[in-house]
Amino acid sequence: MFDIVGARPHVWRIVIFVVGLLTLFLFFDPIGFASSSMDSIANRGPGNADTLTHIVMFQFKSDADPAAIDVACARMMSLKDHCVAQNSKFPYIKSLTGGKDNSNEKLQHGATHAFVVQFSNADDRNYYVERDPAHQAFKQEIEPLVEKTTVLDYTNGKFT
Structure with missing residues (x-):
């Protein structure tokens, strides 16, 4: 002993x-x-349990000018700073990342570019999608370039 x-x-x-x-x-x-809680494990990673993630995938038209696509993508990335809350006039997008597809899985179904936008809550996402003037103007600007848009939203850690 x-x-x-x-x-x-x-x-x-x-x-x-x-x-x-x-x-x-x-x-x-x-x-x-x-x-030991599965809920706390599910909520690890970017954001917290209320973080709402908005994924946007674009299939640009085959005849779209590559320079115009570059400008459109730069404009999309700039929305993080240009989308401001109606009351405070401060940016409300938590994060925005994106880029051109480089997967070799061949499961893109035509999508060539993807963007991931994170919001603190559903109200911010709803304002962005439905009323934000900067986002509405962006959608109109890129409409002539886009063949198809796919959007998927989810709340972090919620699977049912």
Whole structure:
């Protein structure tokens, strides 16, 4: 057995260090060590449980000018700064990423470019889709270039 009373000082330092480290990990839970709930696991990743993700995929017309497509994509990316809340006049899009397809799976069904827009909640998404002047103008601008648009929205961690 281990003689606690007769232990050397360096052994005590090691024991105290290990206990302190374990306490920190359990208290601060930096890697989710103490989490056991599937809900908390599902909500890890970008955003929180209320984050609404809006995915847009464009199939541009085959005769669309590549320079015009580049301009359209740049305009789409700029919506993060140009879409502002009606009351506050501050941008409300949490994040916006996008790019040209580079998949080798051959499952694009014609889509050539995709964008992922994240909102804090459904109200922000609804304003963006239905009323935001910058977004409405963008949709009209790119209409002549687009053959097909596919949109999918979801709330982070909700599967039913």
